[in-house]
Amino acid sequence: MLRAAAAGVFALTVAALLFALWLSGGLERAREDVPLPPGTAVRNDLLTITVHGAEIASAGSGGLGGPSVTLRAELTSHADEPVSTSFFIDMLEVRTEPSGSRAEGYGSITLERAPADLLTHVQPEMPETVLVELPLAEGARPDGDGRVRVTVKEAEFRPGFADESSYWWSTDEVAGEVAVTTGLD
């Protein structure tokens, strides 16, 4: 009798846990790791970016000196005030394939129509075609790579820890991932 009751409680507990797992989406099919094609708009709370092309520069051939990646993209800021370009760069995770070299460090954004001048701020709701140049991590050997994968993180506007002023921060959530073959056109 006692054993039957214990088994019943166990079965009920397992059923409740499965139900909770189903409610939270844990039984859904895992998202396939298939990136979106170039020209697909990806949006988070700060920006919409449509990557059209990319170019990989090996050491010494890019504007940054070391190996770098340049993205050609249409960028729109959804903030209602100018936002420093560094916050937009923070939203992007870029790596070249097949070597898997990652972009790391300080990059820059310029307008395609004024490529000689670094952009300091992105103006609100003014779509622009931009060139995003990002240095690859030290030791990267992108020679032979022909594809660039761009992961756009989700964004949130919140205070910092030491500086309590509110800024745009990227989160661990992914808003979308685009893969482009090299060639900026």
Next chain:
Amino acid sequence: MRRPTTVAVSLLLLALVAAAHELVPAPEDVTAPIAHAGEAGEVVDARGFTIEVGEVRIARTVVEEDLFGEGSRETANGVWVVVPAVLTSTSTSSRVASPVLLETGGGYTHSAVTRLSSTLNSQSPQLDPGIAVRGAFVFELPPERLTRAVLRVTVSEGLDTRLAAEAVVDLGLSPAELRRLTADAAETTVPPVEYGHPDPR
């Protein structure tokens, strides 16, 4: 009888606490520059510097002249808004802080462009007490946002702009004036930064 009264008073106090909490200024507001408001065409005293804004020009293309008189042309994504101004420090040597802002209709704020090299914000000239510096701030924005345009300029002695002096100048562009300026928008020149001229152009 006492218990309902206690509950009501407690709820009222909780509501007052929540309301008081809402009144706590954000950290960035506590140390924001100290603003002094005025209008275009008048000398605005921002306690530390004065600013007088001249006649605003709107153009599709701006021309920047270099030292040799050669002009380079830039066409706007929207329109250029050229805001001539004269700034004079009234206390210590200081500089125009970045970014210089233009608040516009619809709740949008734009920063002055930095890729034009001869503007007041790009040059960031030193403002020495009593010596007027004139030039222009230039913005690039969609023309439909130009309603209720207000210029916001902060001047500071260093990079730290906390509690610095700030002028907030209403450009006074009426809808009729905006229609006229936008219809006439073609090409204008960005005036160079000059010292010792007390009148904005």
